[in-house]
Amino acid sequence: MKNTLRALLFLLIIGLGQSAMALPAPPTIPGRVVLKLRPGQTPAVLEAALNALSAHGLQPKFPHTQAPSAERPGSVDLRGIYQVELPATVPLDRARTVLLGTGAVEYVEPLYIRQPLYQPNDPRADSTLTSLTASQFYLKQIRAYRAWDVTRGDSSIVIGITDGGVRLTHEDLRQQIKHNYADPVNGRDDDGDGYVDNFTGWDLANNDNDCGYDINIIHGSLVAGVAAARTDNGLGIAGLGNRCRFLPLNIYPNTPTGSFAGYEAIVYAADHGCQVINMSWGAPGGYSRFEQDAITYAAVNRDAVVVAAAGNTSADILFYPASYDHVLSVSGVSSTDQKSPAATFNHRVDMVAPGLSILTTQGYHTVSAGGVADADYVAVGGTSFAAPLAAAAAALVRWRFPQLTAAQVMARLRQTTDNIDGLPANAAWAGRLGTGRLNVLRALTASPKEARVIASTFLPARPAYAPGDTLRLAVDVQNLLQPVAGLTVTLTSLSPYVTVRQGSFAMGNMATLARATNFTAPFRLAVAASGIPLNTTATLRYRITDTGGFQYDQFVDLLLNPDYVVLDANDLVLSLTSRGNLAFDNLAGTVGMGLSYRTSGNILSEGGLLLATSPTRVSDRLRTSGGQSRQSFFSLRQATRQQPGPRADQEARVAFQDTIPVAGSRVRSVGVAVRQRAYAWAMPGRRDFVVLEYSLKNLTADTLKPLYAGIFTDWDLPNPDGAARNAAAYDTARALGYCYALGGPAGTTPPVAYAGIRLLRGGTPAVYSIDGGAPAGSPIRLADGFSVAEKFLALSSGTARAQRTAGLPDGADVSQVVGTRLARLAPGDSTTVAFAVLAAPTLAQLQASADAAATVYGAVLPTRPAALPAGFSVYPNPATGLLRVELTAGLGLRELLLCNALGQVVRQQAASGTAAALDLAGLAPGLYVLRAQGTGGILTQNVVLR
Incomplete structure (x- = not known):
């Protein structure tokens, strides 16, 4: 018997009652990440990046999995997924940016720990009806006895129980286990599947062949009994699966080196012949592409029915794995078909099954109260025990209809339920309990229909949509069951903030397994221009109907009005948050769209405003220690975007501040209110930069002397041979701090080689280049x-x-702070600083863009034009040919210079007296800046050429 670390994992997930946005991410396995290589890439391309992270233990996660097949559209390739061990000092966000920066990796993610969903059987949990605990009432409720008259399944149908260990000697379980006779226990891997002696399942969490009983976690025994307890043996209970077998797969650790392995168990089950896989575990939030890949592999590549418990949250939230694609999500009801008090409800729930007072095998006591070994039973509650009922029903359907795919089996289960939305007790959850309560008899005997949206594609594809956005939605529809006639999909918005402008798609007649798409004429939608609360989830409903009376609803969500804006008018796309950060609002890089240049992908892992007045008074929302970020700034006004703006093609406005220091307090903030404005242009010559302007107001009663302000950037410019090969430098003439990618092998060119920040307005420049590989003791x-x-x-x-570069000679992960020193800021006074964010393929282009940004900022952005000396005239303006310049007597002209948007001189002409004419012929239309050198100084004026 194994000793345990599992007890700490046996947590309850009940009564959360929170919104999805407020839910924390699940815990993760420390020091370990998974990554997926892009097609055609090999692990060799990661060598430099892994060395920079001091990472080790790169190994394929699923080396024996099946390749994707053209015969199974949507199948996934797990052979490119690798596991990496990281030092404890390397945070996840650092590993993500370095590995993604190679350009060879699709995703880098932590490994989440998903919890079992056991709900204790006690009065306080209100999950036990004492009058029902001594019998399997639920079998009659779901029509199991009549269903067994149709079929009792077969031992060749195997249900994978991915859970805690199972009491392998229990009287109602021991004869139901599916053994692997191709690999008996002899110390050898007889069947060549990579596992030695996996005769009785496998312990994925601890990587051994003992998936048996652990006294601290009996969850696996409870779940297995519901699905597959032995029938007709004159003992205990009858599992719904009847003659179907189960494969025990332990996913919880009980050794110091063990770790949660729920998704590894899913892949194992799929690869070892499980036609149905049950997952009675999970957690709210923490969406993972790795987890979705594992499920897609099982469901699509291996054609397994994947069933999951919807969770015991008593909330309308997304719960994983139940809310992933290709999963049958099962919530719970009582003996009267009323929603279980703690059961999760949402539009991703497919169906419900009994989940209270479920009598099952306990697997806890060696000797039962009656003195019989391995013969204990208990009534339990939770969606953990609704899911294996659906899984067992799927097993019976698979035996009854062997020609059906996994998707078709799920469709039969969904479309043969007993609708319970009409019950008064369920009125509050109507539409969020799936199609109804499991009816096994109907699943085995009815001839249902189900056409279903199997893919939704939003165009443009974004994680969130801003007020005023318009978008298109293309769907892929498949008819899974009986042929249908006159099929139509109608899209309706259930949110007041989204309008469907074109929402009908007629597919006509469809044969079984036929598919159709509206990609050439997608649905059209519009987001409201104003009044949308922050981070609002809008739900859209697909109503699928045919002329024969079939109707089925599906739902899809989109996020509106996120707490950030995206400037994407030119080649540099930048996210700005409502609290002073650039690219992302969190260290994980999931809130925001990052900073990209042309087709580069994200090149800024972290950025944001820094303010300081002393070594103990600093304000920011940047990283600190322990994988955390400081929270100095709070939003005064949501970030908004205007397109077009009065001065640029796109403009953004943000207002935030930090806290005001109080004498004697431990608050280490500065006490400044910030009004931020950002500008982006689409015209040639201005496509490589975004201008950021900050108005800083002193909120304290003391003069801030000095006040420092700057932008921190952790650039990650991609290299052909590793993201860590970056260096940083400084252009003194332009107050331009920049980072650049060092060249890779001969003939390779990074997609974007230079990026930086230029100080446009402020006091004395400050630039600090930071080498990410600096040794201990470095400043x-x-x-x-x-x-x-x-x-x-x-x-x-x-x-x-x-003055010296960081990262040379070999390259490193470099960061920079580009800022300014303001000598003083009196109480109540305001000052303005401005920066340009730039990117370019070459240093020369970066410098030209920096000059253009300075010109544009000086000439275009002032709210009011500078007051011109009396008698200084430039006309006609806008001009088409000759431009006349006149000054009053006594000022005297010496020279005229005309500069374009890049700051380049395009016309130069000596002048004298008080008047001159400048020929503009041959110049492209656009904005120019005229500089008139006179005896009294330089006068400037914007000139528009038509």
Whole structure:
């Protein structure tokens, strides 16, 4: 018998009652990530990046899995998924950006720990009806006895029980286990599947062949009994699966080296012949592409019916794995078909099954109360025990209809339920309990229909949509069961903030397994221009009907009005948050669209505003230590975008501030309110930069002297041979700090080689380049966090750390702070600083864009044109040919210069007296800046050429 670490994992997920946005991510396995290589890539391309992370143990996650097949559209390739061990000092976001920066990786994710969903059988949980605990009432409720008259299944149909260990010697379980006779226990891998002696299932969590009983977790025994307890043996209970067998797969650790392995168990079950896989575990939130890949492999590549418990949250939330694609999500009801008090409800629930007072095998006591060994039973509650009822029903359907695919089996189960939405007790959850309660008899005897949307594609594809956006929605529809006539999909918005402008798709007649798409004429939608609360989830309903009376509803969600805006008018796409960050609002890089240039993908893992006035008074929302970020700034006004704006093709406005320091408090903030404006242009010559302007107001009663302000950037410019090969430098003439990608092998060119920040307006420039691989004892060492004192040092060191490059000669993960020193800011006073965010293929282009940004900021952005000296006239403006310049007597002209948007001089002409004419012939239409050198100084005026 194994000793245990599992007890800590045996948590209850009940009564959360929270919105999905507020739910924390599930816990993760420390020091380990999974990544997926892009097609055609090999692990060799990761060598430099892994070395930079001091990572080790790169190994394929599923080396023996089946390749995707053209005969199974949508099948997934798990052979490109690898597991990597990371040092404890390397945070997940660092690993993600370095590995993604190679350009060879699709995703990098943590491994989530998903919890079993056991709900205790006690009065306080209100999950036990004492009058029912001594019998299997639920078998009559779901018409099991009549269903067994149709079929009792067969031992060749195997249900994979991915769960805690199972009491293998229990009287009602021991004869139901599916053994692998191709690999008897002899110390050899006889069947060549990579597992030695996997005769009786496998312990995926601890990587051994003992998936048996653990006294601290009996959940696996409880679930197995519901699905597959032995029938007709004159003992105990009858599992719904009757003659069907089960494969025990342990997913919870009980050794120091073990770890949660729910998704590894899914793949194992799929590869070892399980036609049905049950998952009575999970957690709210924490969407994972790795987890979805594992499920897709089982459901599509291996054609397994994947069933999951919807969770015991008593909330309308997404719960994983139940809410993933290709999963039959099962919630719970009582003996009267009323929703179980703690059961999750949402539009992703497919159906419900009894989930209260479920009598099953306990597998806890060696000797029962009657003195019989391995003969204990208990009544339990939770969606953990509704799911195996659906899984067992799927097993019976698979035996009865062997020609059906896994998707068709799920469709039969959905379309043969007893509708319970009409019960008064369920009125509050109507439409969010799936199609109804499981009816096994109907699943085995009826001839249902189900056409279903199997894929939804939003165009443009974004994680969220802003007020005023318009979008299209293409769907892929498949008829899974009986032929249908006159099939139509009608799209309706259930949100007041989304309008469906074109929402009908007629497919006509469809044979079984036929597919259709409206990709050439997609649905059209519009997001409301105003009044949308932050981070609103809008639900759209597909209503699928035919002329014979079939009707089926499906739902799809989209996120509206996120707490960030995206400027995408030009080649540099940038997310701005409502609290001063650039690219993303969190260290995980999931809130925001990042910063990309042309087709580069994200190149900024973290960025944001830094303010400071002393080594102990610093304000920011950047990383600190322990994988956390500081939370100095709070939003005063949501980030908004205007398109077009009065001065640019796109403009954004943000307002936030930090807390005001109080004497004697431990608050280490500065006490400044910030109004941020951002500008982006679509015209040639302005497509490589975004201008950021910050108005800073002193909210304290003291003069801030000095006040430092700057932008921190952790650039990750992709290299052909590893993301860590970056360096940072400083252009003194332009107050331009930049990062660049070092070249890869001969003949390779990075997709974007240069990116940086230029100070456009403010006091004395400050630039600090940071080498991410700096050793212990360095003035700034990001490997162990970014402290308040280090942030102050980066802002206040002037250009002392800017004249030499960081990251050379071999390249490193580099960061920079580009800022300014403002001598003083009196109480109540305001000042303005401005920066340009830039990217370009070459240094020369980066410098030209930096010059253009300076010109544009100086000439275009002032709210009011500078007051011109009396008698200074430039006309006609807009101009078409000759431009006349006149000054009053006494000022005297010497020279005229005309500059384009890049700051380049395109006309130069000597002048004298008080008037001159400048020929504009041959110049392209656009905005120019005229500089008139006179005896009294330089006068400037914007000129528009038509």
